Amino acid sequence: QAKQAGGNQIRFFNPEMQEIINVRITLENELRLAIEKSQFHLYYQIQMDSANRVLGAEALIRWMHPERGLVLPATFIPLAEETGLILPIGKWVIETACAQIKVWQKEPLTRNLTLSVNVSAKQFRQKNFVEKVQSAVERYAVPGNLLKLELTESLLQYDIEVTIAMMKALNKIGVQFSLDDFGTGYSSLQYLKRLPLDQFKIDQSFVRDIATDNNDKAIVKAIVAMAQILDIDVIAEGVETEEQRQLLLGKGCVFFQGYLFSKPIPIDEFEALICRLTDT
Ligand code: C2E
Ligand code: MG
Ligand code: MG
Ligand code: MG
Numbered sequence: 300q301a302k303q304a305g306g307n308q309i310r311f312f313n314p315e316m317q318e319i320i321n322v323r324i325t326l327e328n329e330l331r332l333a334i335e336k337s338q339f340h341l342y343y344q345i346q347m348d349s350a351n352r353v354l355g356a357e358a359l360i361r362w363m364h365p366e367r368g369l370v371l372p373a374t375f376i377p378l379a380e381e382t383g384l385i386l387p388i389g390k391w392v393i394e395t396a397c398a399q400i401k402v403w404q405k406e407p408l409t410r411n412l413t414l415s416v417n418v419s420a421k422q423f424r425q426k427n428f429v430e431k432v433q434s435a436v437e438r439y440a441v442p443g444n445l446l447k448l449e450l451t452e453s454l455l456q457y458d459i460e461v462t463i464a465m466m467k468a469l470n471k472i473g474v475q476f477s478l479d480d481f482g483t484g485y486s487s488l489q490y491l492k493r494l495p496l497d498q499f500k501i502d503q504s505f506v507r508d509i510a511t512d513n514n515d516k517a518i519v520k521a522i523v524a525m526a527q528i529l530d531i532d533v534i535a536e537g538v539e540t541e542e543q544r545q546l547l548l549g550k551g552c553v554f555f556q557g558y559l560f561s562k563p564i565p566i567d568e569f570e571a572l573i574c575r576l577t578d579t
Contacts, residue, residue: 300545330375330384337390338363341395342563345471345572346534349553353576355413357556358396359563380421389422393432397439400446408577420454429468436472443473449500450476452484459490466495482518492529499526501552503537509546515548523551
């Protein structure tokens with residue numbers, strides 16, 4: 300019944316199921332088109348230290364859809380990962396990030412800014428990922444230490460030895476690593492101490508209620524203590540209020556990112572923000 304005569308195409312006659320499939324197929328086709336037609340943009344969210352000095356930014360992808368307007372990554376990154384489209388998209392992100400670092404090299408105000416880029420586990424474990432990043436860093440002739448790759452704990456489901464070797468290879472050209480959404484995954488301390496990480500990024504779920512939730516306070520304190528033992532930095536994401544910033548600071552977290560400072564914004568707005576903040 301589900302298989303129509305004369306063809307090998309499977310049809311689902313449950314209309315709700317068919318609808319879900321149609322939406323997926325449409326989105327997947329549109330994603331392919333978006334890559335071809337360069338509909339992706341990077342937005343930049345500023346990162347600060349405890350003295351309100353600018354450290355750099357995180358690059359966050361946006362899809363400027365011709366009809367739907369700005370589409371957030373939560374809508375398309377999961378499907379991009381499932382379909383493998385994350386590989387060309389991720390490559391574009393790294394290339395664009397390196398091009399941006401190159402531009403920043405020309406101005407004293409932006410010369411030392413680091414740029415963090417999100418890398419999905421699937422993208423990291425593709426064939427030749429290390430070579431692709433090395434190639435971008437070399438072609439744009441940018442200091443590798445200004446590029447920071449944000450990995451998630453989901454990477455640890457793969458062969459840890461291979462992951463370590465890849466990270467070390469990229470470390471050789473200066474590339475840094477941050478562990479994004481830290482605390483939400485299943486990292487064992489055994490693994491964490493072996494990964495050549497430069498930074499833990501405290502997930503925003505621990506920051507949100509830090510003013511009222513004693514568990515969140517304790518978790519942040521534990522993350523900072525662990526980072527100190529491992530000799531790596533800690534940055535908090537999702538910092539929205541001065542109160543949260545103060546509480547984080549009190550627990551020893553000295554790097555911040557969140558709406559308190561700025562939302563992710565287009566490059567021209569970001570550069571204007573840098574000028575304003577650094578203007579004296
Ligand atoms: P993430 O890397 O953890 O990024 C932080 C998310 O929190 C961003 O959402 C950011 O806009 C949002 N955010 C920042 N500050 C605040 C705040 O103060 N309050 C609140 N409520 N939210 C804040 P966004 O841009 O929608 O990105 C969502 C996720 O999509 C990212 O989470 C990341 O996992 C993924 N993503 C974004 N860009 C890329 C990319 O280029 N490649 C890959 N593979 N994934 C990406
Ligand atoms: Mg991130
Ligand atoms: Mg995060
Ligand atoms: Mg997050």
